Amino acid sequence: MVVGICIGETSLTEVTFISNQMPKVGEYVTMEYDGKLVLGMIENLIRGNDALNVDINDFKAIQKISRIGVEDNYIRGKVKILGDVNDDLKLPRTPVVPGTEIKLADASILKEIFKVKHPIKLGSLVNQSDVDVNVDANPILSRHLAILAMTGAGKSNTVSVLIDQLLGYNIPIFVFDMHGEYKDAEFPNGDVNVIKPKINPKYMNFYEIKKLVNIGGNSFIQERHFRRAFKQAKKMISDGVAHTNNFLQIIYDILEMDSREEGSDKQIVDVMNKIDDSMDKYSNLFDNNAGNILSSIKKAQANVLDLSQVDESVANVLVSHILRNSLQRSKDAAHNGDKDKLLDNSVFFILEEAHILAPNKRDSDSKRWIQRIAREGRKFGLGLCLVSQSPKTVDHDALSQMNNMIILRLVEPEDQRHVQSASESLSQDLINQLPSLNVGEAIVLGLMTRVPTLVKIDKFKGRRHGDDMDIVSHFIRSIEKEEEELKKAEKDILDMGYDY
Template identity: 85%
Template sequence: MVVGICVGETSLTEVTFISDKMPKVGEYVTIEYDGKKVLGMIENLIRGNDALNVDINDFKAIQKISRIGVEDNYIRGKVKILGDVNDNLKLPRTPVLPGTEINLADGEILKKIFNVKNPIRLGTLVNQSDVEVNVEANPILSRHLAILAMTGAGKSNTVSVLIDQMMGYNVPVFVFDMHGEYKDAEFPNGSVNVIKPKVNPKFMNFYEIKKLVNIPSNGYIQERHFRRAFNAAQKDITDGVAHENNFLKAIYDILEKDSNVEGSDKQIVDVMNKIEDAMERYSNIFDQYSGDILSSIKMAHVNVLDLSQVDESVASVLVSHILRSSLKRSKNAANSGDKKELMDNSVFFILEEAHILAPNKRDSDSKRWIQRVAREGRKFGLGLCLVSQSPKTVDHDALSQMNNMIILRLVEPEDQRHVQSASESLSQDLINQLPSLNVGEAIVLGLMSKVPTLVKIDEFKGRRHGDDMDIVSHFKDAVKKEQEEVKKQEDELMDMGYDY
């Protein structure tokens, strides 16, 4: 089927065409020339009329012309060149000859393109529901992924579909669940392993505990006292003088002895007060008998760390602790030369509310380790997925390391600009399509897909939380139930002989 004819100057990357029928943005086309069959994607469409141009300011004249039904309507579009179908989608070395016909791509060609070695099914083509969209699993795990959308565009459904597909490969997925959306979820391809946000202080490093104890970065004297007691407590535990199951208490006891020495610095007492405050404030997350959180990860499970009951500062410390420990463990395995151990330590981390954990305009512990894993994780089997409904507030450095993106509807221009600046393969024409996407529709691009794709994401078949609350129905039903109860009581009184 002929879509249009190439016009004007063409290039190696894009072609302008004129058509007599309206194609659809996102449709794939083929152009045959110079012995090649080149695949392209329609990224832009314009309808116009030479007789009804913007320079005409006379309303009556415009009305007369439109009534006549002029034949000057035209359809102009732009095709992004994706590559030669018969040469592994390599870009051609010569541009298309003007006047060349553009045809709608055959379904068999598209099915071949989306036939990958380790498929992750996301859905179907928006414009061709009979064509499955499968992306390659390995580039997601090794080159990271961002799932971005405005609220209500289908982000949580997309995450759930992705997780369920990952379960088909027994990949250990670890979700930092900020709102408790996944702790009670049910996945057709795997089970949920809920991990409580409990951490044994003995597994935390100096800077993590210092952060929880709330010693300020400019509190040099307090930090010196705390560091000395921290190191002494570690030695006491090694020597058997103190018990490892109460590390913070061991630090406190050392400072308490120092505070009783005549002439001691009063700031020692300040540090003791902060430790005491931390032990009380974080009693719900400190567990002196728990093991390392990483040891709780189960293969072929959705491992969900429920952070819904902790504040942002605690969530930041826990995220940084887990990512730091995971990267350290994987590096040790790599240095040992044990490839099996390295592969066994592989984890795919999903960070919900990435704009909170990796904020764009302020520092945080979690942000630094998200950046580290984003830069280094692929060498050590650690994958990262950043999920956010506010892309503009996600750290640009971390976002630019996401070599794959699933972008659902985005309306705000600043969000669009921020995402485009972080992605080399997101053209302005594709950016312009983001506000017009329907719920559940997404632009998929990156190393996981051979070509940029407009996808209708599958509806998740399992069960999860996180949908919008039906507040109106709740209160409407409550009033209805109350009225029914009053009626029931009146009927009972009538039966007993009472007359109203």
């Protein structure tokens, strides 16, 4: 089916066309010239009328012209060149010949394009529901992914579909679940392994604890006192003689005893004050009986760290601790030349609320380790997925390392600019489509797919929490319940022989 004809000057990357019927943005088209069959995507459409131009200011004149000049309407569009269908989608070396017909791409061609080695089925084409959209699992796991959308656009459903598809390959997935959406989820392809947000201090190093207590790098005397107490506290835990699960409290008590013996050394008191300030924040973080979080990760399961009941400071510590230890463990395996162990240690980390854990304009330990995993993780089998409804507040450095993106509806211009600056493959024309996407529709691009794609994401077939609350129905039911109870009470009174 012919949808247009190329006009004007063409280039190796795009062509302009005129059509006598309205195609759809996001539709794939083909152009045949110079012995090539070139695939393209319609990225821009304009409908106009030369007679009804913006220079006419007379309303009655416009009214008359519009009655007689409807047939003068034209449709002009722009096609982005994606590659030669017969040459592995390599970009052609010669531009399209003006006058070339533009045809809708056959479904058979598109189905072949979306055939990949390890398919992850996200959904189907927005404009051709009979064509499934499969992306390749390996580039997602090794080159990272960002899932970005405004609130209510279908972000959580997309994450759930992705998790379920990855579970079909027995991939160990680790979700930093900020709102408890996934702890009770049910995935058709695997179980959920809920991990408590607790750290056994014996798995934390001195510098992690020192940072919690806010002992600066130049506080050498304070650091010496704290190190001595830290070592003693760790020994007490190992020997099973610790009197509390609060690791900071143990250190505090040791320093308090030292203070008495050394005549209230000011530096010791200063350290105690810093510990005292930190204890309110981190009192519920430690558990001397907890295992190593990394050893509790299970293959073929969605490992969910439930962070819904902890504050941001504790979440920051947990994220940085887990990512740091995971990277170190994988580096040790790589250093020892144990490729099988390195692959066994592979994990795909999904970070919900990435704008909290990796803020754009504020430093945090979790942000630094997210950046490290984003830059180095692919060499050590560690994948990363950043999920956010506020892209503009996600760290630009980390976001720019996401070589794959699933972008649902985004309306705010600042969000759009931030995402575009982090993705070299996101054109302005595609950015312009983001506000018009319906719920569950997304632009998919990156190394996981051979071509940029407009996708209708599948509806997740399992069960999860996190949907919007039906507040109106709740209060309607509550009033109905109150009225029923009142009628029952009146009936009970009448049955007892009393009268109003």
